[in-house]
Amino acid sequence: MILALYEHPHGVETTGGNLAVYDLERNAASFGAASVPGPAWVWKLAEESEADAKLAAPVELDRTTRWLLRCDRVDFPPGGVAYRHTHPGPGIRCLLHGSISIESGGETLVYRAGEPWFESGPQPVRAIASESEETAFVRAMVIPRRWAGKRTISYVDPADEDKPKLQRATVFFDEAIDL
Numbered sequence: 001m002i003l004a005l006y007e008h009p010h011g012v013e014t015t016g017g018n019l020a021v022y023d024l025e026r027n028a029a030s031f032g033a034a035s036v037p038g039p040a041w042v043w044k045l046a047e048e049s050e051a052d053a054k055l056a057a058p059v060e061l062d063r064t065t066r067w068l069l070r071c072d073r074v075d076f077p078p079g080g081v082a083y084r085h086t087h088p089g090p091g092i093r094c095l096l097h098g099s100i101s102i103e104s105g106g107e108t109l110v111y112r113a114g115e116p117w118f119e120s121g122p123q124p125v126r127a128i129a130s131e132s133e134e135t136a137f138v139r140a141m142v143i144p145r146r147w148a149g150k151r152t153i154s155y156v157d158p159a160d161e162d163k164p165k166l167q168r169a170t171v172f173f174d175e176a177i178d179l
Helices: 158-162
Strands: 002-008 012-023 028-036 040-046 055-058 067-076 081-086 091-097 099-104 107-112 116-119 125-129 135-144 168-177
Touching: 002 091, 002 135, 012 067, 012 168, 028 067, 028 168, 040 067, 040 135, 055 116, 067 091, 081 158, 099 116, 099 135, 107 116
Parallel strands: none
Antiparallel strands: 002 040, 002 055, 012 028, 012 040, 067 135, 067 168, 081 125, 091 116, 091 135, 099 107, 099 125
């Protein structure tokens, strides 16, 4: 399977399927069928991606597991940190504003507004937001259904669980998908 992110600067109309549609002007997300008159991002889980994908990544999904598509937004104050952590499934994030440094797999990459990145889920990640401005991203993740309505972050170092968390996640939806 492929998880792909598409950018639609002049709006989009979708008819359904395993899609997350994010309306950038309204800060709202829909699953499947949606109509957005202005700029939108669309995450699609499919057998293959189209050529115009902003980012596409292969995802290994066990077809005996029941999955859901989660779309949420994560906001950081200046200097916010998400300590080394994992998630129960893969996802593509796209930065709304600010900048964020992502440490994973022995490398560090910095993302700016409008730039996407892929996280596999089990690969540990550390995120460090801009020191001087608020930072936020929207993501779509494919996770096992047992995670519906639950926080998915799991800290690599158990001591990090007790540290103050400055980031805030807002879940737009958890929707069951069929593969």
